[in-house]
Amino acid sequence: MNDTLYPLAAMRTALRTVRERAPLVQCITNFVAMNMAANAMLAIGASPAMVHAEEEAGAFAAIAEALTVNIGTLSSDWLTGMLAAATAARQAGKPWVLDPVAHQATAFRRQAVVRLLELRPTVVRANASEMLALSGGTSRAQGVDSRDAVEAAEAGAMRFAREQGTVVAVTGEIDFLTDGERSLRFAGGSPWMPRVTAMGCTQTCVMGAMLAALPAQPFEAAAATLAVFKQAGERAARDAQGPGSFHWRFIDALAAIDDVQPPRAVPERIP
Amino acid sequence: MNDTLYPLAAMRTALRTVRERAPLVQCITNFVAMNMAANAMLAIGASPAMVHAEEEAGAFAAIAEALTVNIGTLSSDWLTGMLAAATAARQAGKPWVLDPVAHQATAFRRQAVVRLLELRPTVVRANASEMLALSGGTSRAQGVDSRDAVEAAEAGAMRFAREQGTVVAVTGEIDFLTDGERSLRFAGGSPWMPRVTAMGCTQTCVMGAMLAALPAQPFEAAAATLAVFKQAGERAARDAQGPGSFHWRFIDALAAIDDVQPPRAVPERIP
Amino acid sequence: MNDTLYPLAAMRTALRTVRERAPLVQCITNFVAMNMAANAMLAIGASPAMVHAEEEAGAFAAIAEALTVNIGTLSSDWLTGMLAAATAARQAGKPWVLDPVAHQATAFRRQAVVRLLELRPTVVRANASEMLALSGGTSRAQGVDSRDAVEAAEAGAMRFAREQGTVVAVTGEIDFLTDGERSLRFAGGSPWMPRVTAMGCTQTCVMGAMLAALPAQPFEAAAATLAVFKQAGERAARDAQGPGSFHWRFIDALAAIDDVQPPRAVPERIP
Numbered sequence: 072m073n074d075t076l077y078p079l080a081a082m083r084t085a086l087r088t089v090r091e092r093a094p095l096v097q098c099i100t101n102f103v104a105m106n107m108a109a110n111a112m113l114a115i116g117a118s119p120a121m122v123h124a125e126e127e128a129g130a131f132a133a134i135a136e137a138l139t140v141n142i143g144t145l146s147s148d149w150l151t152g153m154l155a156a157a158t159a160a161r162q163a164g165k166p167w168v169l170d171p172v173a174h175q176a177t178a179f180r181r182q183a184v185v186r187l188l189e190l191r192p193t194v195v196r197a198n199a200s201e202m203l204a205l206s207g208g209t210s211r212a213q214g215v216d217s218r219d220a221v222e223a224a225e226a227g228a229m230r231f232a233r234e235q236g237t238v239v240a241v242t243g244e245i246d247f248l249t250d251g252e253r254s255l256r257f258a259g260g261s262p263w264m265p266r267v268t269a270m271g272c273t274q275t276c277v278m279g280a281m282l283a284a285l286p287a288q289p290f291e292a293a294a295a296t297l298a299v300f301k302q303a304g305e306r307a308a309r310d311a312q313g314p315g316s317f318h319w320r321f322i323d324a325l326a327a328i329d330d331v332q333p334p335r336a337v338p339e340r341i342p
Numbered sequence: 343m344n345d346t347l348y349p350l351a352a353m354r355t356a357l358r359t360v361r362e363r364a365p366l367v368q369c370i371t372n373f374v375a376m377n378m379a380a381n382a383m384l385a386i387g388a389s390p391a392m393v394h395a396e397e398e399a400g401a402f403a404a405i406a407e408a409l410t411v412n413i414g415t416l417s418s419d420w421l422t423g424m425l426a427a428a429t430a431a432r433q434a435g436k437p438w439v440l441d442p443v444a445h446q447a448t449a450f451r452r453q454a455v456v457r458l459l460e461l462r463p464t465v466v467r468a469n470a471s472e473m474l475a476l477s478g479g480t481s482r483a484q485g486v487d488s489r490d491a492v493e494a495a496e497a498g499a500m501r502f503a504r505e506q507g508t509v510v511a512v513t514g515e516i517d518f519l520t521d522g523e524r525s526l527r528f529a530g531g532s533p534w535m536p537r538v539t540a541m542g543c544t545q546t547c548v549m550g551a552m553l554a555a556l557p558a559q560p561f562e563a564a565a566a567t568l569a570v571f572k573q574a575g576e577r578a579a580r581d582a583q584g585p586g587s588f589h590w591r592f593i594d595a596l597a598a599i600d601d602v603q604p605p606r607a608v609p610e611r612i613p
Numbered sequence: 614m615n616d617t618l619y620p621l622a623a624m625r626t627a628l629r630t631v632r633e634r635a636p637l638v639q640c641i642t643n644f645v646a647m648n649m650a651a652n653a654m655l656a657i658g659a660s661p662a663m664v665h666a667e668e669e670a671g672a673f674a675a676i677a678e679a680l681t682v683n684i685g686t687l688s689s690d691w692l693t694g695m696l697a698a699a700t701a702a703r704q705a706g707k708p709w710v711l712d713p714v715a716h717q718a719t720a721f722r723r724q725a726v727v728r729l730l731e732l733r734p735t736v737v738r739a740n741a742s743e744m745l746a747l748s749g750g751t752s753r754a755q756g757v758d759s760r761d762a763v764e765a766a767e768a769g770a771m772r773f774a775r776e777q778g779t780v781v782a783v784t785g786e787i788d789f790l791t792d793g794e795r796s797l798r799f800a801g802g803s804p805w806m807p808r809v810t811a812m813g814c815t816q817t818c819v820m821g822a823m824l825a826a827l828p829a830q831p832f833e834a835a836a837a838t839l840a841v842f843k844q845a846g847e848r849a850a851r852d853a854q855g856p857g858s859f860h861w862r863f864i865d866a867l868a869a870i871d872d873v874q875p876p877r878a879v880p881e882r883i884p
Contacts, residue, residue: 095756103376103392105645105686109810114856119810120715120756121645124688127721134718134755144376146395146419148688173391176405179398213405214366214391266597268380268390313594314385323855326808374647374663415647417666417690444662447676450669484676485637485662537868539651539661584865585656 076255081291082298082331085281090116094283096276097135097160099123099153101143101172104272107318111273114325115299117280122156124148129155133163136283139276140192141170142183143215143269150183157190166193166282166289170275173215175204193282193289194238195231196275199224202241206231216265221247229254238289240278242271246297250290257294257334259301261308263317270321274300277325298331347526352562353569353602356552361387365554367547368406368431370394370424372414372443375543378589382544385596386570388551393427395419400426404434407554410547411463412441413454414486414540421454428461437464437553437560441546444486446475464553464560465509466502467546470495473512477502487536492518500525509560511549513542517568521561528565528605530572532579534588541592545571548596566602573603618797623833624840624873627823632658636825638818639677639702641665641695643685643714646814649860653815656867657841659822664698666690671697675705678825681818682734683712684725685757685811692725699732708735708824708831712817715757717746735824735831736780737773738817741766744783748773758807763789771796780831782820784813788839792832799836799876801843803850805859812863816842819867837873844874 088094095118100108105121112119122131125148132138138160140153160167169192174184184205188195197205199219200212206227211218221243232239233251241247243265246257264270274296281292303324311317359365366389371379376392383390393402396419403409409431411424431438440463445455455476459466468476470490471483477498482489492514503510504522512518514536517528535541545567552563574595582588630636637660642650647663654661664673667690674680680702682695702709711734716726726747730737739747741761742754748769753760763785774781775793783789785807788799806812816838823834845866853859 093758101392102373102644103380106377106648106810109645110856110860113808113810118756118758120718121643121686122715122718123686124721126689127687127719130719130721144392144394145398147397173393176391176393177398177401179395179401214389216364216389266384268377268384313597314381315590315593315597318381318593319590319857319861322857322860326855326857372663373644374651377648415663415665416669418668444664447662447664448669448672450666450672485660487635487660537655539648539655584868585652586861586864586866586868589652589864590861 077333078291078294079331079333081285081288082295085285085292085295086299086331088284089280092284093118094136094280095120095134096279096283097122097131097138097156098276098279099128099156100139100141100272100276103143104141104269107269108273108276110322111325112276112280114322115277115280119276123152125151125155128152129159132156132159132165135165137165137279138167139170139279140167140187141172141272141275142174142180143172143272145180145183154186157187161190166286168192168194168196168275168278168282170196170272171201171205174201175210176213188235192237194240194278194293196240196242196278198271199241199243202228202239217243221245238293240293240297242274248293248297253290255294257297257301259334260304263308263311263314264304266314267318295331298334299328301334302328302332348604349562349565350602350604352556352559353566356556356563356566357570357602359555360551363555364389365407365551366391366405367550367554368393368402368409368427369547369550370399370427371410371412371543371547374414375412375540378540379544379547381593382596383547383551385593386548386551390547394423396422396426399423400430403427403430403436406436408436408550409438410441410550411438411458412443412543412546413445413451414443414543416451416454425457428458432461437557439463439465439467439546439549439553441467441543442472442476445472446481447484459506463508465511465549465564467511467513467549469542470512470514473499473510488514492516509564511564511568513545519564519568524561526565528568528572530605531575532588534579534582534585535575537585538589569602569605570599572605574599619875620833620836621873621875623827623830624837627827627834627837628841628873630826631822634826635660636678636822637662637676638821638825639664639673639680639698640818640821641670641698642681642683642814642818645685646683646811649811650815650818652864653867654818654822656864657819657822661818665694667693667697670694671701674698674701674707677707679707679821680709681712681821682709682729683714683814683817684716684722685714685814687722687725696728699729703732708828710734710736710738710817710820710824712738712814713743713747716743717752718755730777734779736782736820736835738782738784738820740813741783741785744770744781759785763787780835782835782839784816790835790839795832797836799839799843801876802846803859805850805853805856806846808856809860840873840876841870843876844870
């Protein structure tokens, strides 16, 4: 194992800072993910606020330390709130994360993501199918679940990160993280993770907390999030007997993590 | 026990096909049920997508293999999306399930269900109070929980199924399934089941997955769903100490089911 | 321990009546809390109905035995439904509870709470930061989590209760309950409680059930709710290993409570 590839010191600072400061993070996420995401945020030590309405989303983004936007159960009025919040976050120089759930499925989602990308998210977190579609490739997924391997999305993710000037995290069996120059892989976790709904959406929210803790280092903040999820997934899997018991054990595991461990498998730089 | 009354071969095919093919099912359900329903869908092997907005619900229904519509937390804009999705499903010949939650409670719900029924659902899943009210009887329930016995709703359910040309599943202590000609009862499950919110709504979504797997045999697909829920309920009840522990054990049990068992008690045909 | 300070007989009547009568309670709550609140309501023995839409919220409030309103994930259309429901509840003489989540965070929320307070809630349940802000003090919280001690909010809560003619419950490490004249403190519970999202929102819904059971004695009904939550929290904490396992154990504990115990620590009257 070669730990030196991971920016462990910064990753540890991100987690420790979340725990110490309990940053206020505005999470505009979907109806499926709301409860799990809020519980994961409390478990990691952050203070989540699910504030989405057009009437206040922008005002709240100016107060919060970071913003996350997830289009899982999108509608026009929620999109208005998302755009207001992302605009306000950008103007205030706050980091924000975009989770373009199933953006390839309908014209409505595709157009929404085009508008959201214009507001320059600090990080884009997606599954492999979503990233393939974002970066001009062909995705096999029609719904919200990925039907492609992360590996197939890596080259497109690097290009997309470079072109958009954003950090990109593609999550799956082996996560891939890149800022267009650097890149890292994260192995570990558990096969139960994709069997629990909203695991990726939840990760997007937690990434907001890590970004709030380490706003000047989004690549490192995203790396901390990926590592912590792999770590909590492994811990939860030890005694889980199915996706139901994995779910709450994962929340327990997030709350119990006291240090960021280097990911389990040997990471490789993309050639 | 007389297993021959149940169409076990087709029921087993439905479950196996869901597991093998992971059908994409559009679930328009209520805010209470969303997370549990999505987790149950993943546990049974399906790929759920909670897509409700007017702007895309119809387009998505054309992609999905089945649709489920549940009016638990209805509002006008959601109703527009439901009607668009059901219309698209019908036009594309995709099966769809209607769950008329508490439709007897207000004029708004009653009128919504009238419009949805015009789009000819493949299956209607309801509790006894809802089915009594649908079929012209008198229901004792004012809210979402049933206050009538399934038995009292059986005759009306058969008539309603015949008149509407739909399959009707009335769930409760002993479930009743009919297509207007045939009918089956399903005993088993657990007294904890009505103590966990959204159990019926979750079943509606899973019924969508079974219909996607067996679109030409809606009666058998619905039968598979009822049997699997009774079976998972029994399994979850073994170690549950309350509704909280029953909830996640039920998800574990759904994921662990490897075959459809014939329902526990002797079923009877309606004379 | 001095049990005589607590109106235990009435508190016990409230719980027993909920268990016996399963009152229908309309809960307009936020997307994060919906599932947990409904499960807690079923666990305590009530029949919850999450009915929020403008088109039916008022009609349903006339049917339900009590109403709860929580602005956690507020938007304009939901506010319309809340106002319709609270107006109908008030006209029908039904008790209702207001939970002014993070009302201090934005102008939109502040104005919504002003309008809701004009409809004279029977009980206001809030955290310390929210109550401080409501009663003209200075709150340190910017989001939904309290950053103040309950003690700091007690004097303002008494004044607010007197001025508004309402019962006020401020929950935190030691809950404070007052009707402007009488007041009680409730110790106990568990440090896990604020680590589980929507615990306070859930308590607001359960308070609706207790009010439905004891409509003429809102102070006592609120006291029963606070005592039961402290009791269930202690029971759940015994075997919990984190917030995930605490969550479902808390639901199990609510379902298992067979009597209201006097709160653990010595309560004091406010001088």
